[in-house]
Amino acid sequence: MINIESLRIELPGFTLQDIxxxxxxxxFFTFLGPTGAGKTLVLEAIAGIVPITxxxxxxxxxxxxxxxPDQRGIGIVYQDYALFPHLSVLENIxxxxxxxxxxxxxxxxxxxxLIAQLGLKALAQRSIQHxxxxxxxxxxxxxxxxxxxxxxLLDEPLSxxxxxxxxxxxxxLKKLHERLETTFLMVTHDFAEAMFLGQRTAIINxxxxxxxxxxxxxxxxPSTPFVAKFVGMKxxxxxxxxxxxxxxxxxxxxxxxLPSERExxxxxxxxxxxxxxxxxxxxxxxxxxxxxxxxxxxGPYHEISTRTGKVMFKAMLSKxxxxxxxxxxxxxxxxxxxxxxxxxx
Amino acid sequence: xxxxxxxSYFAMIIKKRIDPFFWIAVFSTSTVVxxxxxxxxxxxxxxxxxxxxxxxxxxxxxRSIWLSIYTAGMAxxxxxxxxxxxxxxxxRKEFPGKKLVESIVDLPIMIPHPVVGIAILGIAGQNHWxxxxxxxxxxxxxxxxxxxxxxxxxxxxxxxxxxxxxxxxAIPVRLENVSRSLGASLTGTFFxxxxxxxxxxxxxxIIMCSxxxxxxxxxxxxxxxxxxxxxxxxxxxxxxxxxxYSQPVAVxxxxxxxxxxxLLRIVSLPKESKAKRG
Numbered sequence: 001m002i003n004i005e006s007l008r009i010e011l012p013g014f015t016l017q018d019i020x021x022x023x024x025x026x027x028f029f030t031f032l033g034p035t036g037a038g039k040t041l042v043l044e045a046i047a048g049i050v051p052i053t054x055x056x057x058x059x060x061x062x063x064x065x066x067x068x069p070d071q072r073g074i075g076i077v078y079q080d081y082a083l084f085p086h087l088s089v090l091e092n093i094x095x096x097x098x099x100x101x102x103x104x105x106x107x108x109x110x111x112x113x114l115i116a117q118l119g120l121k122a123l124a125q126r127s128i129q130h131x132x133x134x135x136x137x138x139x140x141x142x143x144x145x146x147x148x149x150x151x152x153l154l155d156e157p158l159s160x161x162x163x164x165x166x167x168x169x170x171x172x173l174k175k176l177h178e179r180l181e182t183t184f185l186m187v188t189h190d191f192a193e194a195m196f197l198g199q200r201t202a203i204i205n206x207x208x209x210x211x212x213x214x215x216x217x218x219x220x221x222p223s224t225p226f227v228a229k230f231v232g233m234k235x236x237x238x239x240x241x242x243x244x245x246x247x248x249x250x251x252x253x254x255x256x257x258l259p260s261e262r263e264x265x266x267x268x269x270x271x272x273x274x275x276x277x278x279x280x281x282x283x284x285x286x287x288x289x290x291x292x293x294x295x296x297x298x299g300p301y302h303e304i305s306t307r308t309g310k311v312m313f314k315a316m317l318s319k320x321x322x323x324x325x326x327x328x329x330x331x332x333x334x335x336x337x338x339x340x341x342x343x344x345x
Numbered sequence: 346x347x348x349x350x351x352x353s354y355f356a357m358i359i360k361k362r363i364d365p366f367f368w369i370a371v372f373s374t375s376t377v378v379x380x381x382x383x384x385x386x387x388x389x390x391x392x393x394x395x396x397x398x399x400x401x402x403x404x405x406x407x408r409s410i411w412l413s414i415y416t417a418g419m420a421x422x423x424x425x426x427x428x429x430x431x432x433x434x435x436x437r438k439e440f441p442g443k444k445l446v447e448s449i450v451d452l453p454i455m456i457p458h459p460v461v462g463i464a465i466l467g468i469a470g471q472n473h474w475x476x477x478x479x480x481x482x483x484x485x486x487x488x489x490x491x492x493x494x495x496x497x498x499x500x501x502x503x504x505x506x507x508x509x510x511x512x513x514x515a516i517p518v519r520l521e522n523v524s525r526s527l528g529a530s531l532t533g534t535f536f537x538x539x540x541x542x543x544x545x546x547x548x549x550x551i552i553m554c555s556x557x558x559x560x561x562x563x564x565x566x567x568x569x570x571x572x573x574x575x576x577x578x579x580x581x582x583x584x585x586x587x588x589x590y591s592q593p594v595a596v597x598x599x600x601x602x603x604x605x606x607x608l609l610r611i612v613s614l615p616k617e618s619k620a621k622r623g
Contacts, residue, residue, distance in 0.1 A: 099528025
């Protein structure tokens with residue numbers, strides 16, 4: 001188990017603060033957040049690479065806060081692979097073995113198995129200069145796991161890869177985690193990656209944790225406006241509540257929840273906002289008329305911005321839906337939102 | 346015929362007109378190269394073969410050239426030993442006053458050369474406590490090889506430190522982080538990752554430092570006129586006997602130095618720029 005208590009790191013112009021976390025043994029935990037949020041800093045603090053200003057880090061009950069990185073038994077895999085350019089593939093993988101007092105046969109077997117699992121057998125004697133991105137990342141994984149770390153830190157391991165390699169390494173990571181007892185901690189800014197790989201996640205923004213929980217729960221029930229926007233809820237409004245009724249800038253929205261506070265937020269996914277020409281919605285919907293302000297082609301779908309009173313809704317339509325409605329700017333449309341699709345927090 | 350082709354001919358010339366900047370670049374490049382090479386080449390070709398051979402047989406000349414190379418080499422060696430960890434610190438760590446320390450390193454580049462000699466003599470003399478201690482343990486600066494090496498290290502060290510610092514900075518710090526996470530200590534990491542990736546820049550630093558040291562005259566002549574390094578001997582022959590007599594020594598110094606530096610450069614040439622990859 002990894003316990004992080006009141007971790008604080010002060011850097012010129014940036015502060016990471018109030019990081020409290022506990023991560024189970026063998027868990028695949030992800031840190032999500034935008035670039036510059038401080039996710040990598042948390043990893044580097046766990047690895048012992050950045051000096052921390054306050055707080056404690058425990059791994060399996062042992063306080064490692066002031067241990068040098070070489071005595072922590074924590075592996076790290078970087079986005080840019082950080083392979084040793086002067087060593088061959090095999091030399092890279094076996095780099096750390098000499099520092100670990102372990103039966104040579106045991107470690108040798110582990111390395112052999114890793115090389116086979118990661119499909120690196122044919123590359124073992126090669127120089128790392130001419131490997132592809134995916135191959136480099138597999139070598140980097142093998143190198144970190146060769147010394148059997150209790151925790152593996154992954155700093156955006158998929159970000160620098162081409163899309164086809166990204167999928168490949170994503171699968172590799174998933175399989176490795178299933179096979180090994182190592183705890184995986186991964187930093188990413190891609191929610192889909194966290195969904196696919198992670199069990200729980202911590203959303204970090206501006207040096208603070210916004211929300212911790214199972215990835216699917218964070219996706220469905222964000223607890224702050226930032227997280228709501230981060231998980232793709234493009235319609236986030238401050239609201240005041242009267243029972244299950246939410247007031248947003250003069251607009252009344254029927255919801256299904258009874259918030260305990262009088263002030264809060266409502267958030268709606270753009271794909272949950274229905275846009276039609278005629279009123280053919282189910283009875284219990286919130287139905288408004290709105291003006292189309294903007295239609296933006298986003299490739300697989302179109303994003304429609306509409307305005308009802310003072311409230312701007314962003315909706316998502318497929319191309320066929322768009323053609324059916326014959327949508328154009330400044331046109332009046334009917335907007336409907338199911339109460340169950342309105343998230344209240 | 347002639348008239349009808351004229352406009353298209355001009356059009357072609359105008360089309361192909363090269364940007365004036367090209368001519369400015371050509372002019373300045375050739376000026377710089379000629380300005381540096383012309384006097385040197387002239388000096389090398391002016392002495393007769395006989396003069397050159399005579400100088401080559403002169404034990405004083407040989408001794409002074411050897412002393413120049415030896416003292417410059419020693420300065421580079423000392424710079425390597427004390428400058429490498431220092432350059433590493435400057436490349437990797439932030440600390441209060443770092444900018445100040447960096448400008449102190451550059452000071453020897455800016456100080457007039459005789460002032461360097463005077464400053465060193467000032468602390469090595471009998472009137473200074475340090476000079477008294479040094480004399481008690483048998484270290485003499487004035488008129489000794491030790492003195493020459495001291496002065497040359499003083500002027501050469503900044504070149505070594507700055508070159509190697511840039512070399513260390515080009516190595517991604519993440520490589521060292523990974524090495525630490527795999528269980529290697531700071532020292533282990535330095536010798537297994539940093540050094541193998543930085544040795545070329547160290548070699549270049551050694552070349553820069555010894556090149557600077559070999560060319561030093563002003564500081565050395567104050568600290569040690571004798572034993573005579575080559576630049577001092579060239580100066581002495583020039584003032585005592587004139588241009589013709591000093592040129593052959595200068596030619597030999599240039600030839601030997603060029604050969605040495607060329608050799609080091611070839612050794613330090615990277616097959617690929619490995620250090621910059623990560």
